[in-house]
């Protein structure tokens with residue numbers, strides 16, 4: 630026997646039934662969508678913040694900062710929009726048009742990608 634995914638009541642009827650009725654189904658799906666939208670919004674916020682941090686530390690389009698400076702500004706190294714690997718195998722991490730590459734001694738070189746949307 631199965632229970633309604635929304636309210637937990639025991640379901641009577643078809644074996645593949647998941648909800649008591651249309652109300653329970655739509656409530657369940659609305660909540661699911663809401664939490665998925667929240668997740669997307671949360672990640673978008675992190676990516677946007679990362680981009681702003683990179684841009685604010687890199688007004689000239691090319692600079693070097695210590696990793697700690699980024700962390701202090703609440704940069705989150707787990708989130709980026711894409712990576713770019715050079716022929717030599719160096720990896721740039723981008724948050725939209727703003728990117729960085731890890732250097733020795735915990736420094737990062739910040740770069741701006743002018744041709745990003747090509």
Ligand SMILES: [Zn+2]
Nearest residue numbers: 633636649653
């Ligand atoms: Zn129900």
